[in-house]
Amino acid sequence: MNGNYSGRLSIVIAGVLPLVGVAALPSAVAAPTSSAAATEIATSLRLSPLQYKHTIADIFGDSIKIEGDFEPVQPVQGMQAIGERTSNITDSGLEAYDEIARGVTAQVVDPRHRAELIHCKPLSEMGRDDACARSFFARVGPLLYRRPLTEDEVQDRVQAAGMIADRLHDFYSGIHLSLAEMLISPEFLFRYKRMEPDPAHPGQERMDPYDKATELSYFLWDTTPDPQLLDAARSGSLNTRAGLDKQVNRLIGSPRVADAVRAFFSDMLGFSGFEAVSKDANSFPRYTPAIIAEAQEQTLRTIVDLVVNRHGDYRDLFTTPHTFLTRDMAALYGVPLVDTTDNGQPQRWLPYTYPPGDPRAGILSEASFTELWSPSGRSSATGRGKALQEQLLCKQIPPPPPNVSFFVVNDTTNPNLKTARARLAEHRANPVCAGCHRLMDPLGLALENFDSAGEYRTEENGAPIDATGELGGHKFYGPQGLSKAVYDDPAATNCVAQRAFAFETGYMPPTKDARWQQIQQKFVASHYDVLELLRAIAESDLSYSPPEPNALTAANR
Amino acid sequence: MGRPCVVLTQGMQALRQDRLEPRLYKKCGVRTMKRDLMLSCAAMRRRCGLAPAVIAALSAIVSLAGYCAPASAETRGYVISWFATATNNPDWAVNCPEAAKDPKNRDFTEHMEPDGFGDKALVNGKPAPPLDYPDALTIDPDVEAVVGKYAYGFDLGGREADKFIDPETHQKVDDQLWRAVGCTQNFRMTPPAMPYLEGQAWTAGYADNAPAWTMQISGADLNKDGPVTVTLDRALSHLERDALGGFRSDVTYVIDPSLRSHNVLTGEIKNGVLWVKSGSLWMEGTLPWYLQVDLQDTHMRMRSEPGGDLQGYWGGYTDWHIWAYMYTSRCIVADCVGTYRSLEKLADYDPDPVTGKNRKISVTWRMEAMPAFLATVDGKIVAPALSAALGGKLQPSWLPTGPTVASDGDARTGTKGGATR
Numbered sequence: 001m002n003g004n005y006s007g008r009l010s011i012v013i014a015g016v017l018p019l020v021g022v023a024a025l026p027s028a029v030a031a032p033t034s035s036a037a038a039t040e041i042a043t044s045l046r047l048s049p050l051q052y053k054h055t056i057a058d059i060f061g062d063s064i065k066i067e068g069d070f071e072p073v074q075p076v077q078g079m080q081a082i083g084e085r086t087s088n089i090t091d092s093g094l095e096a097y098d099e100i101a102r103g104v105t106a107q108v109v110d111p112r113h114r115a116e117l118i119h120c121k122p123l124s125e126m127g128r129d130d131a132c133a134r135s136f137f138a139r140v141g142p143l144l145y146r147r148p149l150t151e152d153e154v155q156d157r158v159q160a161a162g163m164i165a166d167r168l169h170d171f172y173s174g175i176h177l178s179l180a181e182m183l184i185s186p187e188f189l190f191r192y193k194r195m196e197p198d199p200a201h202p203g204q205e206r207m208d209p210y211d212k213a214t215e216l217s218y219f220l221w222d223t224t225p226d227p228q229l230l231d232a233a234r235s236g237s238l239n240t241r242a243g244l245d246k247q248v249n250r251l252i253g254s255p256r257v258a259d260a261v262r263a264f265f266s267d268m269l270g271f272s273g274f275e276a277v278s279k280d281a282n283s284f285p286r287y288t289p290a291i292i293a294e295a296q297e298q299t300l301r302t303i304v305d306l307v308v309n310r311h312g313d314y315r316d317l318f319t320t321p322h323t324f325l326t327r328d329m330a331a332l333y334g335v336p337l338v339d340t341t342d343n344g345q346p347q348r349w350l351p352y353t354y355p356p357g358d359p360r361a362g363i364l365s366e367a368s369f370t371e372l373w374s375p376s377g378r379s380s381a382t383g384r385g386k387a388l389q390e391q392l393l394c395k396q397i398p399p400p401p402p403n404v405s406f407f408v409v410n411d412t413t414n415p416n417l418k419t420a421r422a423r424l425a426e427h428r429a430n431p432v433c434a435g436c437h438r439l440m441d442p443l444g445l446a447l448e449n450f451d452s453a454g455e456y457r458t459e460e461n462g463a464p465i466d467a468t469g470e471l472g473g474h475k476f477y478g479p480q481g482l483s484k485a486v487y488d489d490p491a492a493t494n495c496v497a498q499r500a501f502a503f504e505t506g507y508m509p510p511t512k513d514a515r516w517q518q519i520q521q522k523f524v525a526s527h528y529d530v531l532e533l534l535r536a537i538a539e540s541d542l543s544y545s546p547p548e549p550n551a552l553t554a555a556n557r
Numbered sequence: 558m559g560r561p562c563v564v565l566t567q568g569m570q571a572l573r574q575d576r577l578e579p580r581l582y583k584k585c586g587v588r589t590m591k592r593d594l595m596l597s598c599a600a601m602r603r604r605c606g607l608a609p610a611v612i613a614a615l616s617a618i619v620s621l622a623g624y625c626a627p628a629s630a631e632t633r634g635y636v637i638s639w640f641a642t643a644t645n646n647p648d649w650a651v652n653c654p655e656a657a658k659d660p661k662n663r664d665f666t667e668h669m670e671p672d673g674f675g676d677k678a679l680v681n682g683k684p685a686p687p688l689d690y691p692d693a694l695t696i697d698p699d700v701e702a703v704v705g706k707y708a709y710g711f712d713l714g715g716r717e718a719d720k721f722i723d724p725e726t727h728q729k730v731d732d733q734l735w736r737a738v739g740c741t742q743n744f745r746m747t748p749p750a751m752p753y754l755e756g757q758a759w760t761a762g763y764a765d766n767a768p769a770w771t772m773q774i775s776g777a778d779l780n781k782d783g784p785v786t787v788t789l790d791r792a793l794s795h796l797e798r799d800a801l802g803g804f805r806s807d808v809t810y811v812i813d814p815s816l817r818s819h820n821v822l823t824g825e826i827k828n829g830v831l832w833v834k835s836g837s838l839w840m841e842g843t844l845p846w847y848l849q850v851d852l853q854d855t856h857m858r859m860r861s862e863p864g865g866d867l868q869g870y871w872g873g874y875t876d877w878h879i880w881a882y883m884y885t886s887r888c889i890v891a892d893c894v895g896t897y898r899s900l901e902k903l904a905d906y907d908p909d910p911v912t913g914k915n916r917k918i919s920v921t922w923r924m925e926a927m928p929a930f931l932a933t934v935d936g937k938i939v940a941p942a943l944s945a946a947l948g949g950k951l952q953p954s955w956l957p958t959g960p961t962v963a964s965d966g967d968a969r970t971g972t973k974g975g976a977t978r
Binding site (some may be wrong): 282338 | 768794806809936
């Protein structure tokens with residue numbers, strides 16, 4: 001992960017120093033440390049962009065804007081969270097972090113925020129005030145690093161702030177730049193699974209309690225641990241069964257669990273891929289920039305409503321007629337939605353229920369799925385089938401062999417192959433392609449009633465669409481048939497459980513481990529209540545144990 | 558609240574045009590009604606003390622069908638997505654030979670210049686700005702009138718000498734407004750381009766901000782010839798754009814319960830074209846576009862395009878002062894004074910009993926409408942969209958079955974939910 005990180009970070013910081021006329025500053029970029037005698041870093045996960053935003057908002061307030069683009073992270077094994085563990089920060093990525101950090105800290109010290117966020121007034125704004133700076137870093141530092149700071153760490157920040165303040169004759173510039181350095185420290189950008197000797201069980205290891213608090217918080221709230229959780233880590237209660245259960249209950253009982261559910265399903269459904277999605281406006285004029293965001297929001301609201309508000313059965317996500325729409329989304333789907341919002345006001349999200357038998361029911365028929373897994377100009381039965389297999393059923397589909405021509409599939413103007421079904425049948429005539437396409441196409445073809453922008457259609461190029469599909473030898477027809485087939489497939493519930501574990505830890509679970517099987521049993525017993533799944537994972541020792549080596553290497557293959 | 562009553566609807570329209578029988582005014586208390594008050598038929602009966610049969614008779618008298626009428630077998634919803642003065646510019650030189658020789662002649666703002674008509678308007682014997690006092694201009698700006706034979710429109714019974722030939726119907730038609738303005742640069746446009754000033758106001762200000770106009774078409778079977786009812790209203794929200802900058806079909810618009818822009822017209826579909834020839838029309842607009850659109854002796858013809866849109870023309874007599882106000886209120890790149898005087902000169906209807914000058918002018922507007930779901934504020938879908946995007950036909954399950962508004966919960970399912978932002 002960060003073998004080269006410190007070196008590159010030094011370069012970034014060194015680039016700042018001449019600007020402020022300081023030859024060398026005490027660095028916040030030390031190797032990861034812990035309050036306890038950490039012995040081993042088992043894993044490290046970079047904060048996702050959303051986690052970064054949540055964290056900054058929780059520490060400094062909602063009014064601090066995050067400006068700039070984070071370095072994109074490629075999903076690994078279908079999960080951004082695994083990619084956050086396995087990817088390196090590039091030089092440009094580090095520069096992006098630096099720019100974002102300085103944007104944040106400039107706001108923290110600006111006249112609008114400083115009175116609220118810096119709880120002391122310097123003796124003079126024209127120079128250093130170590131006492132005030134110490135007070136600030138002693139308070140903010142543990143929130144940023146999610147653990148107590150060592151005396152050296154505090155002193156380093158105070159010293160750096162003082163040197164800059166002296167040079168620039170500005171106390172707040174010192175705080176600004178010294179704080180910015182904390183925000184590009186691995187201690188802030190990464191969350192670690194550090195193992196330490198377990199005093200209660202000599203010869204065994206346990207997870208550092210602050211790291212445990214951090215993992216719990218990002219898993220169940222998608223943000224930095226709050227003071228109660230840090231207190232539980234400090235007091236040691238988090239290392240007890242009762243203490244852990246108490247915190248898990250508290251976190252899951254909070255409305256903020258919805259943030260984590262949204263983040264988890266955004267990851268599981270591959271929504272980061274929307275950044276690369278575009279549609280041919282001439283063919284799909286209804287696919288506006290607003291639709292890109294609203295399609296994701298529709299699905300996330302549908303999920304939160306069922307999973308969090310109703311404690312529903314996860315499988316019902318595939319068949320539920322209940323969703324939320326804006327007028328724009330309703331127009332895309334060709335259904336009426338009455339919004340009496342005043343003219344010119346933002347469109348509201350309103351609950352909407354499809355009538356029985358409507359092909360739109362369930363998240364597979366929503367634009368967030370049908371749009372995301374289709375290229376610009378046409379639908380893709382293969383892409384949708386692959387996504388369904390990989391993202392939602394955790395089946396691995398091999399990549400296409402090299403030198404395969406996709407011309408037949410892409411040519412939607414062939415008068416003899418008017419539908420995707422016909423084109424794919426031709427493509428599968430190549431035996432090299434047939435094997436894998438057999439796993440994907442029968443699923444995606446059931447969604448062919450939805451074009452690349454997610455609009456409903458009954459014909460393609462004037463030819464009627466045959467939406468017959470097949471999953472595991474079971475044949476069905478259309479989106480409703482597909483949704484029911486996925487509902488009935490045990491792979492769907494197994495997969496969401498594995499993905500939830502990966503969202504927490506950054507690696508897929510050891511499925512043969514008895515502790516994992518216990519988690520799954522609890523999920524089944526809860527009638528596939530996702531919050532109960534999260535609870536079972538959060539309360540399991542498996543989450544706080546070092547991963548099996550092959551769990552980490554599998555993701556790198 | 559029940560459906561608004563056709564009598565009241567007509568009352569409001571007539572009130573605007575000073576045509577309502579004074580006794581009915583008084584009896585119904587129309588004078589005291591607030592602008593956006595809507596009465597049910599039952600309330601109308603109570604307030605006016607009228608028997609249902611009387612209300613029905615009054616409805617017949619004003620020759621319009623309305624909400625009190627039995628529901629038609631089929632209703633389709635639309636939203637007006639293009640509306641501007643109809644132009645016809647196949648050959649500029651034929652239409653306007655003088656302007657063709659010198660395109661800059663009489664355009665723009667020369668009449669405000671010192672060497673123009675700046676000193677030719679007199680008020681109480683003193684020079685006055687002609688833009689502020691166009692009636693006080695002492696000379697005729699003599700804006701060239703269209704002399705070409707063709708213009709879109711309807712036969713309103715005007716003077717034979719003023720007739721154009723409609724390029725589509727080949728009928729003799731009246732459109733003196735086009736004759737008055739068609740030789741100015743602003744109108745040297747061909748659809749889909751709008752006349753310059755109208756297009757600028759529509760694009761830059763109106764369409765994305767002002768409430769849209771809605772249209773319901775009802776009939777026994779709209780795929781066949783037969784009588785229809787056309788109901789026009791104003792929506793609560795503006796048009797929605799698509800990715801190409803056009804407007805989106807199949808959006809749901811809530812009809813403004815105010816009766817100000819509520820119009821019910823009767824017509825028929827003949828050979829696939831919807832014709833309307835009845836009554837008057839008044840629609841509220843918003844500056845800098847039309848503040849209002851009014852028509853007397855309303856005529857319409859509209860046909861369905863392959864994608865489900867409607868395209869056609871509305872015509873009749875309009876108050877030329879109101880049209881001129883729309884046009885001259887933003888007097889840029891236009892001979893506003895000249896146009897004003899030209900409209901005054903060519904107005905062809907409704908002479909003022911005192912001055913003898915015509916107060917109205919024959920006009921034709923070109924319009925387009927696209928399929929839209931229309932709903933009332935209580936959440937009832939009153940007209941479904943029927944666009945090509947829906948395969949040209951409604952999914953049976955998507956037919957309106959009841960309220961879908963969900964401000965306090967999902968009325969369709971009874972589930973709690975509530976609107977969220």
